[in-house]
Amino acid sequence: MNSELNLYFDNAATSWPKPEPVYGAAERCLRGSWGNPGRSGHTRTLEADRLVYRARETLARFFHIADPGRIVFALNATDALNMAIKGLLEAGDHVLYTAMDHNSVLRPLGGLRRAGLISTTMIPCSPEGYPDLDFMERSFQRRTRLLVINHASNVLGTILPLKEMATAAHRHGVAVLVDASQSAGAVPVDLAAAPVDMLAFTGHKGLLGPPGTGGLYVRPGLDLKPWREGGTGSHSEMDLHPETMPERLEAGTLNSPGLAGLIEGIKFIEETGLDKIRAHEVTLRKRLRRKLEEIKGVTVYGPADDDRCTAVLSFTLEGVDCGELGYILESSFGIICRTGLHCAPLAHQAAGTFPQGTVRLSPGYFTSDKDVDYLAGAVAEISAFTRAR
DSSP states (O other), X not given: OOTTOOEEOBTTTSOOSOOHHHHXXXXXXXXXXXXXXXXXXXXXXXXXHHHHHHHHHHHHHHHTOSOGGGEEEOSSHHHHHXXXXXXXXXXXXXEEEETTXXXXXHHHHHHHHHTTSOEEEEEOBXXXXXXXXXXHHHHOOTTXXXXXXXXXXXXXXXXXXXXXXXXXXXXXXXXXXXXXXXXXXXXOOOTTTSOOSEEEEESSSTTOOOTTOEEEEEOTTOOOOOSSOSOOSSSTTOXXXXXXXXXXXXXXXXXXXXXXXXXXXXXXXXXXXXXXXXXXXXXXXXXXXXXXXXXXXXXXESOSOGGGBOSOXXXXXXXXXXXXXXXXXXXXXXXXXXXXXXXXXXXXXXXXXXXXXXXXXXXXXXXXXXXXXXXXXXXXXXXXXXXXX
């Protein structure tokens, strides 16, 4: 036992550690007393303006987006998803979503549905997290306005067939919203090749940036109602929010220090190579799954094909509540992970782990084989102790 360790297996919640330049960029921005972007003409504000535009350019390059002005900054992916859902839908619209969706989608849709404004259909998924595409095809209706796709499950790691689902939606004239919370920075996301209308992302997970960063890509020609209204630093004489993008969907002071760090997080991914990062994380998942499956009493959930997953892996241990198991792992072994339903109850229903949930492990690029072996040894020790009681 070594409770003094700090082995971090919760990168699906937020990545840690960040690359060192991320910390430095955010600190320099704060200490440099940069101005409020767009709020004046003095040099510090102009420097902040340039930083914000560099962040848009960096994200546009990373996601293969032609026009950086179509990227709107948000607080996080949840904020961006609300922006997309509530900005697009009108009374009477119908929405398709999957059992892999997160509460950041389920709750906005549920609120609109309970208010009598929209109707919805859930596309069921297999225990491994794959959506029933035949059911999806049969579920498009005349009033279907939107298909929401969780690109990668935060419970099972399953990567959904984005291109196939989006192509089907467009065949029916339906807009596509992609939740890239778990995929951005973990797998390639090429919007020049994928038929996507909106993409929500967060900066603090796979993109290795600070919390409080994220955004929404909106394709040209698609207009959304503003999610929030207020100061933009432009058209200040008007009592209506500006119509031009990205100001149309942005209001208030942007998180300049966070965006400075996000630029460096993406720069680290590009310089390291996303293929290299992905290969390392897939190798870790394979090693982790193989070792856990050898432990008596352990059940591992999700696809056995690690190449079709992110590094996320969920498991349970017979006879031990998952919350208790997470506590033991941290208090006795210094291992940090997440337990419970992970804000995705339908995914657990599909996997057969509702309502108790799972222990979720999500190694990252800075996780080593040695870390994985130590974790597996800890679970084996807990299993042996449990069976001996």
